[in-house]
Each structure stands twice: as structure tokens, then as C-alpha cells.
Amino acid sequence: TEYSADEYSFIMATNLESAYHLCQLAHPLLKASGVASIVFISSVSGVVAISSGSIYGMTKGAMNQLAKNLACEWAKDNIRINSVAPWYIKTSLVEEV
Numbered sequence: 001t002e003y004s005a006d007e008y009s010f011i012m013a014t015n016l017e018s019a020y021h022l023c024q025l026a027h028p029l030l031k032a033s034g035v036a037s038i039v040f041i042s043s044v045s046g047v048v049a050i051s052s053g054s055i056y057g058m059t060k061g062a063m064n065q066l067a068k069n070l071a072c073e074w075a076k077d078n079i080r081i082n083s084v085a086p087w088y089i090k091t092s093l094v095e096e097v
Helices: 004-035 053-076
Strands: 036-041 079-084
Touching: 004 036, 004 053, 004 079, 036 053, 053 079
Parallel strands: 036 079
Antiparallel strands: none
8 A cells, every 4th residue: 555556667667577578688699599597586575475565575476487487488498597585685775674
């Protein structure tokens, strides 16, 4: 309830859509290389519920699912996709958490 439609769109675009579109753009180059890897930086909040905000967690969960699907779809092109999910990184964004 705390997020406006603009804030929702911004978080979705920043955390998920950017990764998706970058993969689309990179696919021809990665395929041409013969062997390639993509590593998404997800978050623990994409796997379990924590107090980082529902939209943030949703984008990271979707990123994990994107990694799973692309890994299956692009294996034939010798492109490996993984997602790593770190815990909090000490920055000013998490001082209150």
C-alpha cells in the first residue's frame, strides 16, 4: 500500500526489465562466442519473505525464475545462466533494516 504506481514501475524496470532486455541484446554476441555465462544478482528476498518490501522481493523472485527459464532455453547455445542471492550488503539503503 505504500508504493505509488510510478514507484512500482521504477522498481520493476530497474530490477527486472533491465536484466531481461540486456539479455535480449546480448544473446547474439553470447551465442557467437561459443561458450558464455550470465550471472544475475538477485537477493535472499527473492527466495524468502523479509522486510525489504514486497515489490523488491517480487522482482528478485522473478529474476530467479528468469534465470531458470533462460538456462533451459539457452543451454542449446552454450550459454549458462545463474542467479546469486546475497543477503544484505551494508549500504545506506539498509541502515534502518
